[in-house]
Amino acid sequence: MADLRLADRSMHVRFLPFAIHKTVLFDIPDLSPVEPVLKTGESVNVRWLRQKDGYHYHFVSSVLGLVANPKDGLPALSVAYPNFLERTQRRQSFRMQVPLDDALNMIVHLGTSTDDMARPAFAHDLSASGGRFSFSVPLDTPYAPDMDDVVSITLSLSGKQQTVKARIVRVNRVGTHKEHAEGLERWMIGVHFIMNQDPVFQEHLENYVISQQWKG
Incomplete structure (x- = not known):
């Protein structure tokens, strides 16, 4: 096809x-x-x-x-x-770079609820099944993302905001000396979206990725 x-x-x-x-x-x-x-x-x-x-x-x-x-x-x-x-x-899911206006409008909730600690995040890339996000947390926060952790991510794609659960499949500590001096640690996580929770989100994400792919 x-x-x-x-x-x-x-x-x-x-x-x-x-x-x-x-x-x-x-x-x-x-x-x-x-x-x-x-x-x-x-x-x-x-x-x-x-x-x-x-x-x-x-x-x-x-x-x-x-x-x-x-x-x-x-x-x-x-x-x-x-x-x-x-x-x-x-790869089965085409990975595309997120336009800057959308990439800056992401939030990672450090847990499965939107009431959990929310941190502004940057989307480095997205596919129809997952993506890479980086975010910072205060050094004195007793939190470190780990493999298989489930988090909630709020994505703003083309002006439409949706929150979806995702499982962490890769994690790296990427904080710089400047961020450490400011009392922050930065993390990079790769996630797979848990798709069986919201078919509307899945359709919207797939359409978004395809539309950006054509623009590229």
């Missing part, structure tokens, strides 16, 4: 395994009469995760038009064969 991004819409489509000279074919859903017509020459971004090797692939090309699927005669989308194919990160 692949995600196709056109100027005015996106499609989730399937590669067709038929060889036609200098073209790539995709099986597309039935186009309703109210949908815009696919324009020959229109630019298209194509992204997909190749299950065989776990890498994300991407290319930019142009629409050649609709042709008949050689197998069943139904409409198929013909795209010009790309000159360049980009291979990116080898």
Whole structure:
């Protein structure tokens, strides 16, 4: 399966395994009469995760038009064969850098309740399944994050604020001499979001990551 991004819409489509000279074919859903017509020459971004090797692939090309699927005669989308194919990160969840306006608007609650000690946090990156955050705590606070700890994180993504529980899977002490002189210790944690708690959050996060990925 692949995600196709056109100027005015996106499609989730399937590669067709038929060889036609200098073209790539995709099986597309039935186009309703109210949908815009696919324009020959229109630019298209194509992204997909190749299950065989776990890498994300991407290319930019142009629409050649609709042709008949050689197998069943139904409409198929013909795209010009790309000159360049980009291979990116080898992971199931694409990790993206968070825009600064959003990255600065995070809060880590040191516990599973929003009533627990809340610390401003910085989001270094996010994926559809987790992310990396750094935050500081006073040196005299008897707290040190540890592997498998569950914390709550309040994320502000595109102006929408949501709080989700997450499990710590990596932790590092990254405080500087300046922060120590100010009585602070800084921690970097890598977390996996506990997704079964809020399907609305999961959908919002996935849409956010995908939208930022396209912008990148």
